[in-house]
Amino acid sequence: MGDNSQRRRGAARAAARSRRPSLDPARLAAWDVLKAVRVDDAYANLALPAALAQHGLSGRDAAFATELVSGTIRGQGTYDGIIDACLTAPRLEAKVRDVLRLGCHQLLAMRVPDHAAITTSVDLARLRVGTGPTGLVNAVLRKVAAQDLDAWIAAVAPDAAQNPTGHLALATSHPAWVVDALGEALVGHGRSAEELPALLTADNEAPAVTLVARPGLVEVDELVEAGAVPTGRSPYALTWPGGDLSTVPALVTGRAGVQDEGSQRVALALADAPLSGPDQRWLDLCAGPGGKTALLAALAARRGAKVLANERQHHRAKLVARGVRAVPGGMLGTVTGDGTVPAWREGSFDRVLVDAPCSGLGALRRRPESRWRRTPGDVADLVPLQKSLLASALTAVRAGGVVVYATCSPVLAETSEVVAATLERFPGVVELSRFQLWPHTDGCDAMFVAVLRRD
Missing domain, CATH: 3.30.70 (Alpha-Beta Plaits)
Incomplete structure (x- = not known):
């Protein structure tokens, strides 16, 4: 009798093991990155390589996990609207929502068969959350699979005529305040408000x-x-x-x-700006992580000029130093310091670049999580720093020298309004030119550039 009982228990354990979900490394890696973004405020592009390595992913599996992560974060606002429409109770645990978002992206935006997307999402919930929510995940995703993305947007988005901002926010997965800010930026920079849907759509395309x-x-x-x-x-x-x-x-x-090509064009704007007098000392005031610095150093070296790179954060200054390793002949050096409290004498430089810290709303293709983290208050907090850095740059440049003010944001408060306030404060400064790039027309981040000369 005892042997039979042991055999039955052994058979039960074997059957239970056979029912356990098989490990899906790509989806596990994607879920782990979403958790890091949500819990640790990580950036997906920085957290992803470690997750891929941890799960041993390369080639097509790594590409699949990468698309799961970036596409899910970009589409988060749309997917949440669809998920909420499928729930009978409004409250949902955050880690379960991560599973459902990943499932939605596979069902609505990837070539994953419905049964595979649903089954693997249920398995993922069981592995990462527990058995409790598996039934809910299965039920919600079966509802999601009943319609395609366009049909869901038509069903859950606010009416476009009565609430155009709300409609675009859900349809293109942007917070409503970002939709309004980008719409105002288009008009403020001389473009048509009718371009807004194209701009928002471009934000969701992998760069x-x-x-x-x-x-x-x-x-x-x-x-x-x-x-x-x-x-x-x-x-x-x-x-x-x-x-x-x-x-x-x-x-x-x-x-x-x-x-990014927009970043390259910022550096070229500084190098190509006309000035009078010597052209030997250039300053990159906010240099980290160093892409623009390296291009400037290469351009400067061909003219017999040199670049000083300044970066407030030490770890980013180390990245700059590494990034310019191939162009030592174009560098004065790399220093760590607060750009608003310069360690150099007034009028020390012929050209100065201010790539100012900003909201990053022009680089949402590249940093999709930024749209969900930024608030209007963040923009208001950044503007005084931007003005201070531009003022510091104008005191660092000599008379006749040029300053380029740049942001990876088209938002008017961070761009045109900063320049206007600075010109009013410094009557001896003239604006030579400006341009605003856009992802939907220029294929790059929405960089703003203003070229100023101190007369």
């Missing part, structure tokens, strides 16, 4: 990997031979079609880098 061929260090043709394609806009910008970047020697040695 291409863009390379920079640092002049004097690598020829564009070398990167073309490696597979990159010139954009036809910045003379040093090329898009990378995919594949392992570590196989490109110019990237490994720092002769080339990964840099």
